[in-house]
Amino acid sequence: MDENEYDFRRLEAKWAPVWESERPFDVSDEPDDRPHKYILDMFPYPSGDLHMGHAEVYALGDVLARYWRLRGHRVLHPIGWDSFGLPAENAAIKRGVNPRDWTYDNIAQQRASMKRYAASFDWSRVLHTSDPEYYRWNQWLFLELYNKGLAYRKDSWVNWDPVDQTVLANEQVLPDGTSDRSGAMVVKKKLTQWYFRITEYADRLLDDLDRLEATWPAKVLTMQRNWIGRSQGAEVIFTVDGTDRTIPVFTTRPDTLFGATFMVVAPDSDLASELVSTADPMVRQEFAAYLEEVQKKTEIERQDATRPKTGVFLGHSATNPINGESVPIWTSDYVLADYGSGAIMAVPAHDQRDLDFALKFGLPVRVVVDVPSDEPLDPASSGVAATGDGPHINSGELNGLLKSDAIATAIEMVEASGHGSIKTTYRLRDWLISRQRYWGTPIPIIHGSDGELIPVSLDDLPVELPATEGLDLRPKGSSPLGGAEEWVTVADPRDGSPARRDPDTMDTFVDSSWYFLRFLSAHDDTQAFDPEKVRAWAPVDQYVGGVEHAILHLLYARFITKVLFDLGHLDFDEPFNALLNQGMVILDGAKMSKSKGNIVFFGEELDKFGVDAVRLTMAFAGPPEDDIDWADVSVTGSHKFLARAWRVACDVSSDVGVEPASGSAALRRVTHKLLADVSGLVEAYKFNVVVARLMDLVNNVRKEIDSGAGGADPAVREASEVVALTLSMFAPHVAEDMWEILGHERFVGLQTFPPADQSLLVEDTIVAIVQINGKVKERLEVEPGISEADLTALAMDAVARSLEGKTVRTTIVRAPKLVNIVTAG
RNA sequence: GCGGGUGUGGUGAAAUUGGUAGACACGCAGGAUUUAGGUUCCUGUGCUUCGGCGUGUGGGUUCGAGUCCCUCCACCCGCACCA
Numbered sequence: 001m002d003e004n005e006y007d008f009r010r011l012e013a014k015w016a017p018v019w020e021s022e023r024p025f026d027v028s029d030e031p032d033d034r035p036h037k038y039i040l041d042m043f044p045y046p047s048g049d050l051h052m053g054h055a056e057v058y059a060l061g062d063v064l065a066r067y068w069r070l071r072g073h074r075v076l077h078p079i080g081w082d083s084f085g086l087p088a089e090n091a092a093i094k095r096g097v098n099p100r101d102w103t104y105d106n107i108a109q110q111r112a113s114m115k116r117y118a119a120s121f122d123w124s125r126v127l128h129t130s131d132p133e134y135y136r137w138n139q140w141l142f143l144e145l146y147n148k149g150l151a152y153r154k155d156s157w158v159n160w161d162p163v164d165q166t167v168l169a170n171e172q173v174l175p176d177g178t179s180d181r182s183g184a185m186v187v188k189k190k191l192t193q194w195y196f197r198i199t200e201y202a203d204r205l206l207d208d209l210d211r212l213e214a215t216w217p218a219k220v221l222t223m224q225r226n227w228i229g230r231s232q233g234a235e236v237i238f239t240v241d242g243t244d245r246t247i248p249v250f251t252t253r254p255d256t257l258f259g260a261t262f263m264v265v266a267p268d269s270d271l272a273s274e275l276v277s278t279a280d281p282m283v284r285q286e287f288a289a290y291l292e293e294v295q296k297k298t299e300i301e302r303q304d305a306t307r308p309k310t311g312v313f314l315g316h317s318a319t320n321p322i323n324g325e326s327v328p329i330w331t332s333d334y335v336l337a338d339y340g341s342g343a344i345m346a347v348p349a350h351d352q353r354d355l356d357f358a359l360k361f362g363l364p365v366r367v368v369v370d371v372p373s374d375e376p377l378d379p380a381s382s383g384v385a386a387t388g389d390g391p392h393i394n395s396g397e398l399n400g401l402l403k404s405d406a407i408a409t410a411i412e413m414v415e416a417s418g419h420g421s422i423k424t425t426y427r428l429r430d431w432l433i434s435r436q437r438y439w440g441t442p443i444p445i446i447h448g449s450d451g452e453l454i455p456v457s458l459d460d461l462p463v464e465l466p467a468t469e470g471l472d473l474r475p476k477g478s479s480p481l482g483g484a485e486e487w488v489t490v491a492d493p494r495d496g497s498p499a500r501r502d503p504d505t506m507d508t509f510v511d512s513s514w515y516f517l518r519f520l521s522a523h524d525d526t527q528a529f530d531p532e533k534v535r536a537w538a539p540v541d542q543y544v545g546g547v548e549h550a551i552l553h554l555l556y557a558r559f560i561t562k563v564l565f566d567l568g569h570l571d572f573d574e575p576f577n578a579l580l581n582q583g584m585v586i587l588d589g590a591k592m593s594k595s596k597g598n599i600v601f602f603g604e605e606l607d608k609f610g611v612d613a614v615r616l617t618m619a620f621a622g623p624p625e626d627d628i629d630w631a632d633v634s635v636t637g638s639h640k641f642l643a644r645a646w647r648v649a650c651d652v653s654s655d656v657g658v659e660p661a662s663g664s665a666a667l668r669r670v671t672h673k674l675l676a677d678v679s680g681l682v683e684a685y686k687f688n689v690v691v692a693r694l695m696d697l698v699n700n701v702r703k704e705i706d707s708g709a710g711g712a713d714p715a716v717r718e719a720s721e722v723v724a725l726t727l728s729m730f731a732p733h734v735a736e737d738m739w740e741i742l743g744h745e746r747f748v749g750l751q752t753f754p755p756a757d758q759s760l761l762v763e764d765t766i767v768a769i770v771q772i773n774g775k776v777k778e779r780l781e782v783e784p785g786i787s788e789a790d791l792t793a794l795a796m797d798a799v800a801r802s803l804e805g806k807t808v809r810t811t812i813v814r815a816p817k818l819v820n821i822v823t824a825g
Numbered sequence: 826g827c828g829g830g831u832g833u834g835g836u837g838a839a840a841u842u843g844g845u846a847g848a849c850a851c852g853c854a855g856g857a858u859u860u861a862g863g864u865u866c867c868u869g870u871g872c873u874u875c876g877g878c879g880u881g882u883g884g885g886u887u888c889g890a891g892u893c894c895c896u897c898c899a900c901c902c903g904c905a906c907c908a
Contacts, residue, residue, distance in 0.1 A: 251908060
């Protein structure tokens with residue numbers, strides 16, 4: 001190997017061991033005066049080696065971490081593994097390996113790849129969520145929620161695979177309604193599961209999004225707002241005729257109460273079965289058949305709004321509290337059991353779904369809002385519901401009122417008679433956290449023989465997973481942990497009688513909802529996190545990760561943070577001050593996938609072009625939020641640029657510390673303009689522009705060396721040092737080597753940017769443009785301080801020929817940059 | 826259907842507050858060095874009938890619009906019977 005040739009393999013082999021032994025980016029617990037920054041990349045799931053998506057997120061996250069160090073901040077940039085989860089278990093079943101071995105083998109591989117990738121992580125704080133040292137505190141968190149009444153059990157309808165005998169996530173149900181594992185038609189089954197009461201936080205989760213407006217992507221804010229789906233309206237209470245059973249309904253349009261001509265109840269609700277139990281045998285039979293049909297439908301089929309309405313009459317009627325009218329009660333699957341009260345008042349004239357149903361089953365349609373339109377058409381004959389505003393008719397005291405007044409008046413009316421009130425409803429459901437899986441955090445609850453739920457004492461945590469030996473991990477409808485007889489059987493803490501552990505494990509999103517706090521006290525075995533460290537570092541200043549977590553992970557982490565705030569463990573209630581969602585790395589316009597065979601492998605790219613070239617390409621490809629099509633970018637180009645930058649450092653022949661003032665003013669201006677602009681650019685995530693400016697600076701140094709004063713020019717040294725510093729954000733090996741070649745002590749990543757010299761930023765001359773009627777005609781070199789009058793005179797002179805025979809009407813002057821001459825006619 | 830976003834050269838993309846459109850690259854063409862190729866260095870490269878024309882379409886505001894407003898078109902993403 002020639003030391004005078006740029007060779008990325010040599011540089012990687014040279015520097016990786018140095019960083020490995022010196023650990024320049026570990027953050028100690030010693031106090032430090034520098035301002036703090038907590039930069040966090042979403043931690044990976046260990047499902048094999050790293051892929052190009054990881055290459056992007058860890059390249060971009062490292063740009064930000066390294067940037068803040070260069071700005072003189074103390075930066076915490078930790079990494080860990082989200083290592084519980086289903087793929088480990090699937091691999092275990094399929095290949096007969098131990099899920100633990102599979103997981104930790106993959107972690108070892110990813111860890112080696114990450115080190116090779118040279119991200120500036122603090123390797124002293126690594127955590128794995130599948131370590132008992134971590135999930136112990138996950139269990140502590142569960143108990144904190146349980147004690148606060150935020151973790152509870154309830155019956156619910158879940159996706160059930162009748163062949164594999166297991167619960168499936170919605171994502172595991174294919175569009176045709178079959179299981180992605182067994183191919184069997186998925187059905188609904190009612191099971192008792194653990195939930196976290198996230199709905200209690202719906203308002204705060206929604207309202208606090210306003211505080212993130214400037215620092216989170218608009219897309220994520222919108223998605224979360226839609227997901228929470230706050231809807232304001234009223235609850236109105238109907239009464240089943242001949243009984244004192246009441247049915248509350250939620251409506252956003254209480255003003256249309258006079259137009260309610262029937263009610264609809266969700267077929268899978270308790271109310272429907274209760275009502276039908278006292279109906280004719282004929283009705284009962286029809287209902288039973290309908291319910292069976294509905295339950296055969298998948299969630300996907302059911303959500304198809306274009307499907308014709310179906311339903312049956314429930315054999316009862318109810319009284320509308322606003323006008324005492326009796327209306328029939330039907331059931332239909334367009335009403336959902338778990339939204340609102342699972343029952344609605346149907347106003348077919350003013351709601352399309354109700355109208356579709358009414359027309360199908362011949363139910364009456366009564367117009368109560370006179371919606372002005374070009375072609376007034378009766379909804380019953382047009383088939384189009386009138387959803388607009390207008391004066392109310394056929395509505396007693398509401399007649400003549402417009403929507404907003406009518407809503408207020410209607411609510412007053414039902415409130416006065418004790419039949420309703422203002423009400424807010426949410427789309428957000430409570431978070432189902434039970435999983436009938438092995439590879440997760442055991443739920444720290446003991447079931448007494450009397451059915452009592454007994455939380456495991458904090459002293460007995462962690463409840464460790466039993467060994468897999470002798471366990472049947474195959475899906476069978478209940479958790480494999482239930483088969484670990486010795487593990488599951490415990491003495492009831494109350495009286496020593498036989499009791500059983502809860503056999504379920506927690507959703508792995510629980511693990512990741514607070515991991516950013518654990519990094520602050522990764523090895524503390526006395527508490528989940530140290531409040532002192534939390535005060536020093538949290539919340540996270542900058543979070544980096546994919547948009548696929550826009551709802552789930554980010555919503556859960558926000559929820560858990562608010563819970564911990566309420567419990568007094570934190571003094572902030574939003575976990576991530578700023579969020580960057582990087583795009584995907586795709587190939588030939590499509591997402592990479594094994595089946596399509598369009599995969600670029602992380603390791604192969606590093607072998608071919610080197611770590612620095614791949615990282616630089618990630619930053620230079622375009623705005624970080626956009627997808628990178630690997631076919632459209634040039635890693636070779638990045639490699640060539642890095643070699644060019646490295647050679648520039650080799651050509652510097654002045655001494656360390658040489659006074660730059662005597663150097664080329666033109667080159668110094670380019671150098672200092674970059675220094676002046678780099679902060680704004682990085683903080684606006686314009687990494688691609690920083691790289692472009694860096695290339696420009698290198699081109700300028702090259703020119704100065706080759707055709708200017710040469711490598712001895714002090715400005716060349718100054719520029720090369722700024723190149724090394726700036727480049728360290730993108731290409732750590734090249735930057736570190738340049739720094740050494742330039743005669744400095746390592747590490748370049750621990751230096752700070754010199755301040756930009758403002759006096760150097762002023763141009764000697766600038767180009768003013770002369771326009772006629774807004775079109776550019778001439779360019780003039782002028783002094784920056786030129787007066788408006790002088791500039792105008794110069795401009796007039798420059799375009800005199802074009803102005804011949806024309807009358808100048810007015811002149812717009814923006815000295816020193818622009819003159820626009822407006823002519824008449 | 827509802828909500829959010831994006832449209833700029835052959836390609837990836839730049840463009841403070843409205844003020845030189847296409848920075849920086851890739852690709853391509855030509856040249857120098859070397860010469861087997863590659864590397865390195867230099868020059869050119871939006872279109873053009875050489876008048877001009879150009880930021881998806883059509884309009885508007887303005888002395889001036891990629892940027893602001895309206896219309897339409899295309900594509901991407903999210904949600905989708907949520908009462």
